[in-house]
Amino acid sequence: MASEDTKDTVTVGEYLEQQKSLEEEAGEVLPWNFDRCTYSKGHLRQAVYACKTCKPSTGSGPGGVCYSCSIACHADHDLIELFNKRNFQCDCGTARFGGSACQLEPKPQDALNETNLYNHNFEGRFCWCKVEYDPEREEANMHQCVLCEDWFHENCINGEKQGEKNFSLPDLDNFEEYICRTCTSKHSFLKPYKNSHMFFSGQTVRKNDGTKEKDNDKKSKNDQLQVETSASTNKRKLDDEQEIDLKATALPKKTKGDDVCKLERWEPVKNNIDVDLFCIQNWRDELCRCSKCTYLYKSHQIEFILQEEETYEPPQDDDAHTSLFDSGMKLLAQMDRVTAIEGAIAYAKLRDDLVEFLKPFGDSGKTVTEQDIRAFFESKWSERKTSDTNSFF
Ligand SMILES: [Zn+2]
Ligand SMILES: [Zn+2]
Ligand SMILES: [Zn+2]
Ligand SMILES: [Zn+2]
Ligand SMILES: [Zn+2]
Ligand SMILES: [Zn+2]
Incomplete structure (x- = not known):
């Protein structure tokens, strides 16, 4: 354990002064209760x-x-x-x-x-370039694909990093979500949406058709499914799979009436054209729900694309002392004692005590050191050891 007091000091007064912004900041970092595993x-x-x-x-x-x-x-x-x-x-x-x-x-x-x-x-690797993500050094914007949920660098999306800028991305304000070209190739019935007013698109023509994306996710379930739904019985490589389009796929018979496929409005997209889709607000409304397309979403296991997905969030943590508590957390994180005190369930329960403990420092503008925090926990630790019951917290 390092004992340079000066390095690890924090003025609580400073935190109190910036209470509001700190609380917002802390709220962003630790917005939720963390007392239950999902x-x-x-x-x-x-x-x-x-x-x-x-x-x-x-x-x-x-x-x-x-x-x-x-x-x-x-x-x-x-x-x-x-x-x-x-x-x-x-x-x-x-x-x-x-x-x-x-x-x-x-x-x-x-x-x-x-x-x-x-x-x-x-x-820790993201994007087609599979670069290890370093939050300290990463400067490029990254976008998460709605389908594969991988993250992609802007300059990988437009080809700049590979030495050839193929298109410009729309302004960040102008689109909400992104679908990567690997996914539109995998689910090639999505490619024609590049023609829709609900999407911006970027196109890349593959020069050496069939070599570019070989390494991607060969094992995923969707690949297997595409093979199954394809009219061909031969095992296909990923690169060939984009040939599977509406015609090549075993589809239910078209019904009469208003079950018209929207995709018929648009020219099919050539197999050697990669399409990145930038989706504008309410883009899901534009997705065709005809019986053909419904079948395709299902067989490709991407039905989730039709509605905005529910994402689980733990209950909000509305403790008013978050920022002060967070400052304690930052100090705690530097101590190897932390693990000995049984992780953050302990922190959560200690919160009130710790806030009480830190208050005099805040009021007087005094500096709280790692030593102080350690003393606090050591006193708590010995309280626990001498107690028979679970009254430590
Ligand atoms: Zn868990
Ligand atoms: Zn756990
Ligand atoms: Zn990249
Ligand atoms: Zn994707
Ligand atoms: Zn359709
Ligand atoms: Zn771990």
């Missing part, structure tokens, strides 16, 4: 954090944990924020985490979330 809620679209510190013993790749576990069980670990991932069950304390227990909810010994999908994001 595991028992099953598969949800939720904020997911990959942990680089917890190495899986099973030989599998790194797992992901829910918001609460990211704080309560992995607060001082090397976490990667993956933002929202659909259909994800928290891995904390499962076999993927090699036996380290979840502080919030015990999991069955052999628990393994087999239907979770993992990709390079869980290694």
